[in-house]
Amino acid sequence: MSRIGKQIITIPDGVSVTIDGRRVNVKGPKGELEREFHPSMAIVQEDGQLRVTRPTDRQDHRSLHGLTGSLLANMITGVVDGFEKKLEIVGIGYKAEAAGKNLRLHLGYSHPIVYAPPDGVRIEADSPIAVTVSGIDKEKVGQAAAEIRGLRPPEPYKGKGVRYAGEHIRRKAGKTAI
DSSP: OOTTTTSOEEOOTTOEEEEETTEEEEEOSSOEEEEEOOTTOEEEEETTEEEEEOSSOOHHHHHHHHHHHHHHHHHHHHHHTOEEEEEEEESTTOEEEEETTEEEEEOSSSSOEEEOOOTTEEEEEEETTEEEEEESOHHHHHHHHHHHHHTSOOOTTTOOEEEETTOOOOOOOOOOOO
């Protein structure tokens, strides 16, 4: 049995969950999320809790069991608390600034890069070298943070680029003088 899939998900106060066949709608204080799940997974709501069951013990059903449970838990966490990812910008002249809803990045190229976030994702430039990506959908927040990091990934020699907060960059020695 999947350890994640068999966990019972508690629905906190102020959150309403509506199950309509394969479609699950979660509404909370921060917003509303809707997702369609695989038809073989049965999602049952009873006594303020959600439970996911699978029809057989096949490999694909076991995989979907854990996935469905974690997606439901992330939806509930998102509408209650939200998610955020912090990014750090390292390098001389590298900086980020807010431009309305967009983010303007100076990353050593000949031109600034303007990043427009997807719907439901908010981007804030806390300082010229710190960016916070936040929202209620964990998938969109992670994707937006990965796209920003991908504009100038950290390089291994000097460590310059955009990295996740707390990310360790393995450094290379570089050339040695003879």
